[in-house]
Amino acid sequence: MTIKKNIRLPKSKGIETATVYTPDECLKKIKHIVLQANNQQIVEEFITIQNMKAKFEEADVPIPNKIVMFGPPGTGKTLTAFYLAHRLELPLIVVRLDAIIHSHLGETGSNVRKIFEFAKLAQCVLFLDEFDAVARARDSIDEVKEMARVVNTLLQCLDEFQGNSIFIAATNLEEELDNAVWRRFDTRMNYALPNKDELGLFLTKLIGGSAGNSALIEQSKELLQGCSFADIEQIILKAKRRMIIEDSEWSYEIILHGYEAYHPRSLPSERQAVGSN
Template identity: 40%
Template sequence: MVSKIKKADPEAAQVLVSALDTQEVTRGVLPPVDVDSRMNLLREERSVVLEFEPLWPTDIRKQLELVLAERRNALKLIGAGLQPIKTAMFKGPPGVGKTMAARWLARELNLPLLTLDLASVMSSLLGKTGSNLKATIDYGSSFPCVLLLDEFDAVAKRRDDDRDVGELKRLVTVLLQAFDQWPSSSLLVAATNHPELLDPAVWRRFDVQLDFAAPAIDEISALLRHEGLSDSFVSRIAPLLAGASYADIRRKLLSARKVGLLQDLPFEQVLLEQNASKPQSLRAEEVRRLRQAGMSQRKIADSLGISHPTVNRILKSLEKGNYGYQEPSA
């Protein structure tokens, strides 16, 4: 609208821009409740507090910063006839920061966060889900906020149930319309562990899609250093945590801290012991990989946090082609 009237009446365009800018919001609708139970459908946080500062991998950080930049300069973009990013899809396995990223965005943008956990809404009857979803989206559209549709794939999971196919189609239509009509004053984020369950027609509608993944060794190391672990210890323990999600790693650190405290053992020792017991085949595979990359046996031992003789034994048995190698328990 602004770009349309700008030529004819620049002053009116300016008034419109500043009207959009106002933080004084009048909420046209009440927070949505379930039609039957009258329970609140949404969790609403006026200002988000994170229990922990995220450390974003470089590519994720770049994409999140882009969302922030567009949101912060939304009026400038709108003034030039451009749409700022208003819908985002976060994909990836559990525990890798999708929910956290939505929370972080809300905090950085200084906007309230509304969270709709679709897994719980979908457990109600599908017909009501449609009206619940619609009420939620109407509410989220009525004032500047970040609306997080968490566990978004729950919508698609019902597809297996033939009885509900008609209702489901209507539901998807509600969603698609909501995405198209979503106002540029708010940000809608959908997060899912199972993007493959979603109809491509749904996720094509999102302005941006971010792929979250388990942290790489470098990111694990950064997280551990951030937790105050020494560089030399980090280089020993990080490879043992490869493949774990951020959530797993935080759990492991916490558990080692508790055991260390209760049993009066050094935290480092507990963490190493708790994580050194990888399946043997997996460990042998790691040793083989590092050896092929030209690493010395001593270095392999250090980086995997296992003893030098153990590395030697694994390598010998790999040479013999004895892949069913059993590590002596002693």
């Protein structure tokens, strides 16, 4: 790990403002990851550039280091942060929003600054989930004017964010992000519910791709259209639990039972839209 012993994570309200995962710990989380084609391409290019820093510096072309991920819940934004940290062999620093956000907003700004300072000193992937909580459009903030100052602090931090660390922000409320904040990102990743192929690939990873499973996967793809990856994972888990209780094998009935027991929240209209692509 590159984090040196003498560089400490900042604390707030008596607790550390982030959780650290080593690249090996990150690997454990990403076993079943399915990266959508557009995002796979972005990630590969991003990593290629990180490994060609000298050439980019020579050509005086800035190296991307700020990624914003947006899209519906359960589509793999957080998972991609783990994936990137693992691929870049850097520790992942997951910011704890509950520790950062303070009822005294001046404190919130100062916590944001401290965590960026930390990432400047220790090479890492700094990940801020639910980014909208600190980066809301300044004109939409009705509660307190002071929140706008948090956004200003964030803008400064983003502008000053140079060196070898990577900053990743994720949100499912991208339309609420402040425009100026949005512009600071050099890399944008758009997430969506899985299409049929991605669904099939994910199911294969979860239940195994033996020849005997292929008809089951085809049938289940129809059932699960419109569900997020996170929904599908929960449905398959429910099915697995039932299999253990009943001492049975994979079957469509078992998956259907998992589906009915889980009650995915996506609407029929969304399910239709995804099914058509």
